Amino acid sequence: MTTPVVELRGISRTFDRDPPVHALRGVDLTIWPGEWLAVVGPSGSGKSTLLNVLGLLDRQTEGTYLLDGVDVDEHDDLARAGLRGRKIGFIFQAFHLLPHRSVLENVMLAELYVGAPRRGRQERALAALERVGLGDRADFLPTRLSGGQRQRAAIARALMAEPSILLCDEPTGNLDSKSADNVLGILGELTRSGLTLIVITHDEHVAAQAHRRVRIIDGQLVEVEPANV
Numbered sequence: 063m064t065t066p067v068v069e070l071r072g073i074s075r076t077f078d079r080d081p082p083v084h085a086l087r088g089v090d091l092t093i094w095p096g097e098w099l100a101v102v103g104p105s106g107s108g109k110s111t112l113l114n115v116l117g118l119l120d121r122q123t124e125g126t127y128l129l130d131g132v133d134v135d136e137h138d139d140l141a142r143a144g145l146r147g148r149k150i151g152f153i154f155q156a157f158h159l160l161p162h163r164s165v166l167e168n169v170m171l172a173e174l175y176v177g178a179p180r181r182g183r184q185e186r187a188l189a190a191l192e193r194v195g196l197g198d199r200a201d202f203l204p205t206r207l208s209g210g211q212r213q214r215a216a217i218a219r220a221l222m223a224e225p226s227i228l229l230c231d232e233p234t235g236n237l238d239s240k241s242a243d244n245v246l247g248i249l250g251e252l253t254r255s256g257l258t259l260i261v262i263t264h265d266e267h268v269a270a271q272a273h274r275r276v277r278i279i280d281g282q283l284v285e286v287e288p289a290n291v
Contacts, residue, residue, distance in 0.1 A: 065131040067226055067258045068093040068116065073125035075111050075281075085111040086122070087281040095226070098249070098259040100272035108281040109262045110231070116260060117229050118146040130226060151220030151228045155235035157212040159204040165191065165215050166200040172222035190218040194248055210241025217248060228252065230261040234268055246271050 068091065075086040085108050093099050103109050114120035115127065118134060127134050129149060134142060159168045169187040173180075191197050194214040204212055213233060220228060230249070234242035250271065253259050261272060269275050276283055 064095060066092045066128070067095050067097075067130060068260075069126075069128040071126040071128075073115060073122045073127060075115060075120065076123045085281050086115070089125070089281075089283055091276065091283060093258060093260065095258055096253055096256045097274065098253045098261070098272040100261045100263055100269035100275045101278060102263060102266070102269045102275055103278040104264070107278045109278055111281070112278065113229060113231055113262050116227075117150055117152060118142045147223060149226050151223060151225035153213070153216055153220055153228060153230040153233045155232040157204070157216045157236075159212055159215060161203065161205050163203075164200065165196065165202050165204060165207070168204065168215060169219045169222060172219045186222060187218070190221045191215070193221065194218045208241065209237050210244050213237060213241070213245050214248060217245070225257070227258045227260060230259065232263055232265075233261065234263075234265065242268070
């Protein structure tokens with residue numbers, strides 16, 4: 063029987079302020095291997111808080127989070143960081159590439175955080191760049207790349223740890239429509255190869271590419287709908 067990649071049971075996140083801020087309220091969500099899920103909602107709805115909980119960057123106040131069937135709350139902060147490094151890749155609106163390092167070096171740097179062996183690192187990085195169509199740009203500095211190429215380099219970097227989940231926060235927010243469609247095509251290929259994709263977005267065009275959409279308002283999942291309806 064297939065185990066969900068992500069299973070959230072009654073997840074709430076309250077920030078201790080005056081008055082308290084209830085950023086997430088009783089969120090239940092199951093995500094399966096190879097699924098592309100879009101999380102949509104207005105500013106301040108809880109999308110970023112949900113992303114931080116899913117990415118093990120923050121802890122929920124209540125509820126249970128199972129990642130590949132493992133209760134993440136059974137781990138201390140160091141173990142959670144290791145789990146995050148092995149299981150989760152991140153793609154952000156800003157590309158976070160070091161401008162004075164080559165594209166290849168930027169991708170290789172990803173393995174420094176997961177303790178992967180140094181031997182074969184360059185070959186693995188080149189393979190990741192080939193996977194996103196940037197093999198011929200490996201020696202370029204990021205400043206010589208277009209926005210779409212920089213985002214593809216960021217995707218290659220995220221793939222180095224062979225994560226089971228790719229968390230994307232507005233991955234096309236800085237791109238023109240042609241570059242955005244190119245990046246979305248690559249993300250679609252990744253899901254077809256078995257990678258699970260969770261995309262936080264306010265862009266309905268981006269959300270429409272997903273297998274499923276979840277709408278979040280005031281910290282609650284209020285609607286789950288087929289993506290192309």
